[in-house]
Amino acid sequence: MSGGLHIGNREAEQVHARCQTEVEVKHGVGLHARPSVTFTRLAKSFPCSIEVAVNGSDVWLNGKSIIKIMGARIRKGSMLKIRADGILAEEAIRALKGLIERNFDEEKKHGRTA
Amino acid sequence: MKKRNMAAPLRLNATSASPGVASGPAYIAEPPTAAALSQSAVSGHAELAAAIETAIDELQKLATGTDAEGGDIIDFQLEVLRDPTIAEMAGARIDANENVVFAWVGTLDGYIRELESAEEEPLRARAVDILDIKNRVLAALTGTPVKDFPAGSIYVGKDMEPSRFLAHDWSAGGGIALYAGSAAGHVALLARSRSVPMVIGAGRFLTTGGQHIRVDGDAGVIVLQMDKEGVAPIRPELTASKTVPAEDNGVLQTADGRQILLSINLNAPDEIDGIAAATAAGIGLMRSEFAVTSLADAANEEKQLAIFRRVLDWADGRSVTIRMLDVGGDKPLSGLATSPELRGIRLLLARPEITRVQARALLRAAIFGNLRVMLPMVTFPSEVDDMRQIFREEAAELARRDVPHRLPSIGMMVEVPAAALMLEQFEGADFFSFGTNDLTQYLVASTREDADFAAHREKAAQAVLRLLAYAVKLAGSKPLSICGDMAGDPRLIAELLAVGIRHFSMAPAQLPAIRSAIVGLNAGQTKAAGE
Numbered sequence: 241m242s243g244g245l246h247i248g249n250r251e252a253e254q255v256h257a258r259c260q261t262e263v264e265v266k267h268g269v270g271l272h273a274r275p276s277v278t279f280t281r282l283a284k285s286f287p288c289s290i291e292v293a294v295n296g297s298d299v300w301l302n303g304k305s306i307i308k309i310m311g312a313r314i315r316k317g318s319m320l321k322i323r324a325d326g327i328l329a330e331e332a333i334r335a336l337k338g339l340i341e342r343n344f345d346e347e348k349k350h351g352r353t354a
Numbered sequence: 355m356k357k358r359n360m361a362a363p364l365r366l367n368a369t370s371a372s373p374g375v376a377s378g379p380a381y382i383a384e385p386p387t388a389a390a391l392s393q394s395a396v397s398g399h400a401e402l403a404a405a406i407e408t409a410i411d412e413l414q415k416l417a418t419g420t421d422a423e424g425g426d427i428i429d430f431q432l433e434v435l436r437d438p439t440i441a442e443m444a445g446a447r448i449d450a451n452e453n454v455v456f457a458w459v460g461t462l463d464g465y466i467r468e469l470e471s472a473e474e475e476p477l478r479a480r481a482v483d484i485l486d487i488k489n490r491v492l493a494a495l496t497g498t499p500v501k502d503f504p505a506g507s508i509y510v511g512k513d514m515e516p517s518r519f520l521a522h523d524w525s526a527g528g529g530i531a532l533y534a535g536s537a538a539g540h541v542a543l544l545a546r547s548r549s550v551p552m553v554i555g556a557g558r559f560l561t562t563g564g565q566h567i568r569v570d571g572d573a574g575v576i577v578l579q580m581d582k583e584g585v586a587p588i589r590p591e592l593t594a595s596k597t598v599p600a601e602d603n604g605v606l607q608t609a610d611g612r613q614i615l616l617s618i619n620l621n622a623p624d625e626i627d628g629i630a631a632a633t634a635a636g637i638g639l640m641r642s643e644f645a646v647t648s649l650a651d652a653a654n655e656e657k658q659l660a661i662f663r664r665v666l667d668w669a670d671g672r673s674v675t676i677r678m679l680d681v682g683g684d685k686p687l688s689g690l691a692t693s694p695e696l697r698g699i700r701l702l703l704a705r706p707e708i709t710r711v712q713a714r715a716l717l718r719a720a721i722f723g724n725l726r727v728m729l730p731m732v733t734f735p736s737e738v739d740d741m742r743q744i745f746r747e748e749a750a751e752l753a754r755r756d757v758p759h760r761l762p763s764i765g766m767m768v769e770v771p772a773a774a775l776m777l778e779q780f781e782g783a784d785f786f787s788f789g790t791n792d793l794t795q796y797l798v799a800s801t802r803e804d805a806d807f808a809a810h811r812e813k814a815a816q817a818v819l820r821l822l823a824y825a826v827k828l829a830g831s832k833p834l835s836i837c838g839d840m841a842g843d844p845r846l847i848a849e850l851l852a853v854g855i856r857h858f859s860m861a862p863a864q865l866p867a868i869r870s871a872i873v874g875l876n877a878g879q880t881k882a883a884g885e
Contacts, residue, residue, distance in 0.1 A: 274426050311468060
């Protein structure tokens, strides 16, 4: 992924990047307490900044803040823009998008829905 | 100042502030350093971070051994504690010189309100989790602890903070000797109610820590003893009056049949222990600043509610008048830096974050008894109206959250001459209580810290009585009482009755003396001052 850059392999993984994606929340679970916790914990595991905008809003919320994410009133059918800036930005976007597409891994947990 | 030969025992003249005699090793108080007085923003950040870490540790311990459901809640709370937005907002408030406890409470309250007003039930349900976190961190933010001194020793210093008096265990005896200080100050007030001998105005004298020293609060002298073997420590005498207090509910009649009410003043809440509620008509003045001795307490709604409720339970339906936090001036609150003129209701209106917490605690306490809320140091009618507005807003907020509460009657201290002279204009006040200590101070242009204040007060009694007579006429039919030191002075009772005062509130120890003074008097026949 860092093929064209004239930097060593270790630094390549630390590359400062910007990355953005858009993903639809397809499940009724929305982003209530437990899914929000899963999301912000994953976001916090990356060093880059992560921001979220809901349904075309131009207000970017801190994706590592449970308060912001939960307060964003994300519902089934909401479109989430996620952008990351900094080290491991691409990986962060990939991981967070994957989490939403997997319905926040809710099925794995206690077999419960919202 | 006072150069003395330290080789011989010496007697220093001082002024009595609380009777009794005590002796013991001297404890020399360190003058407070500038660093201790002004908490730096850096220490605020560190203090909050440490408190949050404590809360995280506690929650993680709780998490082990809970079921999945409980685990989810704790996970959520942990995530909130680690929320970068919350840390940023609280940090910005600390940078803006807000005290750390209010920075935390203010930030969290904002989110709690937001969640509570959410339309979605799952979001509203989270508000209580955040409230829980708020209180957990608040409990870890204990504020700056007051340094205690050895039990049984004699406190020697320029002055003494009320919180230090309250934190100390006086059961082993001991006393207080101040270079400056005031007999009308708050520590003197506490010392008298706890029978701790105290003298003031000694001027700076030389002692070394541990040197044997004797405080004679009856004669108003300090004796520095050189040979400590020769002197047996004297336990402070407990208040001599062994009369069984009359359980008349504080209701009595003058010789000509006028009904008089006697209530008690309360400082530290535990002073009610050992006092039968039936000996008084209720509590005419509870000084809440002695229940709220640090900013952490001031931010703690639950703690204040518990204290107020305990007093209301004790009163068992009798009237309990709680005065809102009267800090500033000569009564600093540890951790709160203010200018000297910003005190009483002026400070309460300038610091709504403190006031709203106390207003909520009072609104919630009101359902447990006959509560009246008294506002300190009111000067203008608009101040009462502004405070009423705060109570209305907080009541509406509690109603929205389904928290049980009741709007208590709200009255005011009459202790600023400008208010006393215009009393009929205070339409927003439900009742009045004369605070003669401050009234006297502002009439005679003296400060309480001034050791000569006691002498000024003595001479000014007639001027104060004339002002009271005028103010009583302006008060109309509103309930009226007096809660200053004058109310507990048997020599002045006849004149206070003459100006039309029928409700007296005083230190519990004064009850028997005032009771016996009143029953022999004719309220109708005494002449008012200046008439």
